[in-house]
Amino acid sequence: MEILIKASQFILSLSLLIVLHELGHFIPAKIFKTKVEKFYLFFDYKFSLFKKKIGETVYGIGWIPLGGYVKIAGMIDESMDTEQLKEEPKPWEFRSKPAWQRLIIMLGGVFVNFVLGILIYICLMWAYGEQYLPNENVKDGVWVQDQLAVDLGLETGDKILTIDGQTIKKFRDLPIEFINGNNYQIERNGQVLDKEIPIDFISKLVDRGKDAGGFLFPRYPFVIRNLEKDSLNSNADINPKDIITAINGKNLPYYDLAKEELAKYKGQDISLTIKRGNEIKEVSVKVSDYGNIGVGFAGTTNKDLEKLGYYKLEDINYSFTEAIPAGTKKAWTTLTSYIKQLKKIFNPSTGAYKGLGGFISIGSIFPSEWSAQSFWNITAFLSIMLGFMNLLPIPALDGGHVMFTLWEMITGKKPSDKFLEYAQVTGFILLIILLVFANGNDIFRLFN
Known part of the structure; x- marks a missing residue:
């Protein structure tokens, strides 16, 4: 289905x-x-x-x-x-x-494709506005949990300042900017560092497969999804959606910090500070010899993170006249990003050619459930892509x-x-x- x-x-x-x-x-x-x-x-x-x-x-x-x-x-x-x-x-x-x-x-078809893409983006901006996590609001840096991000030279806590000298406004745009870029700048422990994006970065990204998920995330709190089967703490007062905020009184706002701290107490009893709604509880648990407490980690949406006070999201609504420049800018950004990716494909050393896809790849970017916003957003992208491809002097x-x-x-x-x-x-x-x-x-x- x-x-x-x-x-x-x-x-x-x-x-x-x-x-x-x-x-x-x-x-x-x-x-x-x-x-x-x-x-x-x-x-x-x-x-x-x-x-x-x-x-x-x-x-x-x-x-x-x-x-x-x-x-x-x-x-x-x-x-x-x-x-x-x-x-x-x-x-x-x-x-x-x-x-x-x-x-x-002969130019009529290409003209229609570009105009259509712009018009769709304008209507999307007018109808839905924009909701995103500003990159500057990720004040405690990114969470690195994937080897691809490690190969990029990133560490958990790095604040990504620029890519190719450009400040990236939206956190969700970072992955595509790394794909298009050549170098980047980060802040690590108060020090600004300049780094090169490895030439084979795209090749490694493609080799991961599309089911591997993202490689760059904001830092999340330790939200408990569930008690795992046969958990050594099955009798502890732990519920789904509880948030671990401290271990033995040490404040640990993020999951990565809590995991590091748990590794210090293998085989020992510890005290967890748990936030449950508006209630704060102290719960005693045992840490396994592997450094875990037998619970699953729950992913958290940006909206939930905002409610919990971790990040401030940007929510912009446009009038129709305001949507015209916003949609036009979106179309231009889409076109320039596509051109950058095409340049990478023609450079064999990047391995980007391995990511070139046909009908299956294009079809797979559509969502598995109907969403008018997603459908028109993808259609606008394809329209601009089709216009540019048809304009190539072939x-x-x-x-x-x-x-x-x-x-x-x-x-x-x-x-x-x-x-x-x-x-x-x-x-x-x-x-x-x-x-x-x-x-x-x-x-x-x-x-x-």
């Missing part, structure tokens, strides 16, 4: 983005009186799931969910239909139009057509139809190789 919910959201989001992207080509083509022969969601090799001709255009749904297309008369595109090119150009064909009109037609993508059109406008020399045909085939082969590699990565991770 979980897979079905994720897949349904993925298909809905992808279909929406493809239709609107192709509409970005379709509308200016119509404005410039260019004949559009087909408008398709997904590819229709050999047959279609649905098709209907309205006017001069056949609208349909293909069976290969790898994208979509509009087939514009007189243009070498995904269909690789070159029969028209053997005849004299007709006034309604793409190749007969001025270069500036062809440029607008034949078979919009950016390839734009590149050749700009060359024509600058030099006055139009590439031959045969050259464009070969370029389209080359670009298509490159895209297939990339597609196979990305989805191959997904399959490899699935079985490992």
Whole structure:
């Protein structure tokens, strides 16, 4: 059921983005009186799931969910239909139009993707605002419990000041900034230290697997989840949601400190100070030879941490006019972050290419339960990603057509139809190789 919910959201989001992207080509083509022969969601090799001709255009749904297309008369595109090119150009064909009109037609899809991403982020800011833990409010530093964070050079209690010289406003943004960054600055025991992010950091991150969870956390209080089965303190006055605040009178506000303290009393009896609601209790327990007391540790939400007085959260509500710059900034940040990640992928030494994913990876980022906020947030991200990818100067993508059109406008020399045909085939082969590699990565991770 979980897979079905994720897949349904993925298909809905992808279909929406493809239709609107192709509409970005379709509308200016119509404005410039260019004949559009087909408008398709997904590819229709050999047959279609649905098709209907309205006017001069056949609208349909293909069976290969790898994208979509509009087939514009007189243009070498995904269909690789070159029969028209053997005849004299007709006034309604793409190749007969001025270069500036062809440029607008080709940029239409990318334009729609970027505008859509911005509009969605604006609406999300307006509808939901922002709730986050400011990094500056994590005054006692981070909790390091993962080897990946250790390999980064972090220790529990470090305060992360900057990454690549930039102050990070939101604590939740730290992981992605470490992925994108090259160096960082921390404060440790009152001393400011500059450190390099290891070149193979992303490789190690990918090797952990997506189920490994996060690697960077704020410090949590010792909240008890439950008494473990056959706990040596099963008769002690300990309840779920109790918070251990001190051991033998020593104040220990965080779980990591309490664990270190327990290790000093292996096999001994100790006194715990426990906070239960508004009540403070003293409870006697025995520490095992392994340095634990037989209880499970409960994770704590940021909202609960705020209620307990550990951290102050930022909660911002935007009017519609305030949401416009906030949403636009969010879209710009998303785009620049994606570009940084793409640069890492093209650097083999980072190992980032191992994290390249296909349909399974994209589908897996959707939540297992329907959430309008999550769905539209992911759709906005995918829209901006799709817009940027299509803008790359690769034949078979919009950016390839734009590149050749700009060359024509600058030099006055139009590439031959045969050259464009070969370029389209080359670009298509490159895209297939990339597609196979990305989805191959997904399959490899699935079985490992």
